[in-house]
Amino acid sequence: MYPDPKRIRDNRLTVRFDDYEEKLLRALADYLGEQPTTLIRELALRQAEELLGVSREPLADGSLPRTAV
Numbered sequence: 001m002y003p004d005p006k007r008i009r010d011n012r013l014t015v016r017f018d019d020y021e022e023k024l025l026r027a028l029a030d031y032l033g034e035q036p037t038t039l040i041r042e043l044a045l046r047q048a049e050e051l052l053g054v055s056r057e058p059l060a061d062g063s064l065p066r067t068a069v
Contacts, residue, residue, distance in 0.1 A: 015040065 002008060017025065029036040049055055 025036055025040065029039045032039065034042075045056075
């Protein structure tokens with residue numbers, strides 16, 4: 001059914017923010033026109049890639065822009 005079943009996003013991690021952090025993230029998401037959860041996921045993955053020195057394929061249209069390394 002799926003080309004790669006391991007690419008199905010069914011793993012969940014919980015992150016908690018205080019009121020100020022949540023307000024900041026929502027403001028950024030609103031500014032970028034993204035859903036807050038999508039923004040948080042992209043930011044977390046981008047940071048992990050940067051720390052590990054790896055990169056992914058370019059993101060699809062409508063995804064957050066990536067900066068050049």
